[in-house]
Amino acid sequence: MQQRIYFDNAATTSLDQEVLEAMMPYLTEKFGNPSSIYSYGRESRLAIENARKSVAKILNAHPAEIFFTSCGTEASNTAITASVRDLGCTHIISSPIEHHATLHTVEYLHHNGEASLSYVQLLPNGHVDLENLEQLLAETEGKTLVTLMHANNEIGNLLDVHAVGNLCKMYGAIFHCDTVQTVGHYPFDLRNTPVHFISASAHKFHGPKGVGMLYINENVKIKPFINGGSQERNMRAGTENLYGIVGFARALELATAHYEADSAAVKSLKLYMMEQLKKNIRGVSFNGDPIGNSLYTVLSVSFPKTEKSEMILFNLDMAGICASGGSACTSGADQGSHVIRAINNNPNQVTVRFSFSKGNTKTEVDTVVSKLKELI
Ligand SMILES: Cc1ncc(COP(=O)(O)O)c(C=O)c1O
Structure with missing residues (x-):
């Protein structure tokens, strides 16, 4: 499996x-x-x-x-x-x-x-x-x-x-x-x-x-x-x-x-993912204030909209990667996110929220970034 x-x-x-x-x-x-x-x-x-x-x-x-x-x-x-x-x-x-x-x-x-x-x-x-x-x-x-x-x-x-x-x-x-x-x-x-x-x-x-x-x-x-x-x-x-x-x-x-150790590890994963995305995917941008006053668990990423990238959540799911298009409560309902609309109403972008926990690893980030590279 x-x-x-x-x-x-x-x-x-x-x-x-x-x-x-x-x-x-x-x-x-x-x-x-x-x-x-x-x-x-x-x-x-x-x-x-x-x-x-x-x-x-x-x-x-x-x-x-x-x-x-x-x-x-x-x-x-x-x-x-x-x-x-x-x-x-x-x-x-x-x-x-x-x-x-x-x-x-x-x-x-x-x-x-x-x-x-x-x-x-x-x-x-x-x-x-x-x-x-x-x-x-x-x-x-x-x-x-x-x-x-x-x-x-x-x-x-x-x-x-x-x-x-x-x-x-x-x-x-x-x-x-x-x-x-x-x-x-x-x-x-x-x-x-x-x-x-x-x-x-x-x-x-x-x-x-x-x-x-x-x-x-x-x-x-x-x-x-x-x-x-x-x-x-x-x-x-x-x-x-x-x-x-x-x-x-x-x-x-x-x-x-375990707050000190877990928060430091999760924060470094978030920063690592930002770095890898910037390195590997042209036109990527981040929503909110990700390296400023921000919770270390959440990373909201916008990708240029293409025929391929519009299907990104579906394709990530097919690849066994769970991420969300907005808040979980509306994912699947395809209404778009009221949060993203309020802060970044760019119709030429698609947005994915990645959110991490103590169980995640750098290897997983590498796998996700290389899949994203394929999908965008
Ligand atoms: C910021 C925020 N407030 C409230 C809720 C609702 O919490 P619960 O699922 O326990 O009702 C959530 C859950 O997604 C949330 O993220």
């Missing part, structure tokens, strides 16, 4: 063997409902609370600020909707290159008449124009929610969270940051970061799919997004994804323990 090369780690990552091992007891013998008061239940409850403590410690937050959810999308929906419905935000500022988990939520609230909506301008390299953000904040009369992502999942650009958070503080705005691409790939110190909410998702850092996390700063009081039982201290009803939560914490512990 053909060996596959997986360069789509921003879409999802493989489950770490050690994470699976931590989860296994809770998929088998330790099956008690965490809300049950007998020993089986108490054992499950303890596992969840230990996971919460571990996640809080790594992010430098208080355990009471950590709420487990079903995914990053649910975490962002909760934060954004609550900012409008519970915290009195009547205006939302976001950007045109957010993930659909954010974009479709702010558009829904806007179309439903619950808040006005502005999009901050972007600089030519795809970074948020902070001067424009300040201008938008200064012009607003009511309370504002600013929802901006930390690392863009398609181009890797990193937001200056402190700068945005300080602006929000200055204008009394609520700040939600979609950190789905960075939790597990970036050191956080939430106690010293001016942010009200962050969202995370375990499957982006070698944890299981179907479990996310919402950080809610202790000074913020909101109502639940999902109503029902009293799980997650009345903030998120529904029987907890016990093994998922255990997996989330274990994956974050491992990612944190």
Whole structure:
């Protein structure tokens, strides 16, 4: 069978063997409902609370600020909707290159008449124009929610969270940051970061799919997004994804323990791929700010459009190479990427996102570049 090369780690990552091992007891013998008061239940409850403590410690937050959810999308929906419905935000500022988990939520609230909506301008390299953000904040009369992502999942650009958070503080705005691409790939110190909410998702850092996390700063009081039982201290009803939560914490512990070595190795792969592409393929260009303020896992590459290159994703797939045309959630739907359209609307180019993880190698980069050379 053909060996596959997986360069789509921003879409999802493989489950770490050690994470699976931590989860296994809770998929088998330790099956008690965490809300049950007998020993089986108490054992499950303890596992969840230990996971919460571990996640809080790594992010430098208080355990009471950590709420487990079903995914990053649910975490962002909760934060954004609550900012409008519970915290009195009547205006939302976001950007045109957010993930659909954010974009479709702010558009829904806007179309439903619950808040006005502005999009901050972007600089030519795809970074948020902070001067424009300040201008938008200064012009607003009511309370504002600013929802901006930390690392863009398609181009890797990193937001200056402190700068945005300080602006929000200055204008009394609520700040939600979609950190789905960075939790597990970036050191956080939430106690010293001016942010009200962050969202995370375990499957982006070698944890299981179907479990996310919402950080809610202790000074913020909101109502639940999902109503029902009293799980997650009345903030998120529904029987907890016990093994998922255990997996989330274990994956974050491992990612944190190996951060220095893994991030350096992945960054050097990204730089190596850029170098090899420039050397071997005429007309190649890179989107965003890949060697500047950028997450080391993501590389967005544009190639000149030809009859051959238009079929590039299909042909890469045929060659056993997994990469994405935009964000994973729209790959296959062939709508093009709203992010690439917003920053580089060149109809004569085709764009591929390559995203790496600790499992990838230079040999794989060489194989992919030589295949690309053939295909362009
Ligand atoms: C930046 C960003 N936000 C949110 C999400 C949604 O996360 P989840 O798949 O856990 O719902 C993703 C996943 O692709 C993402 O990359």
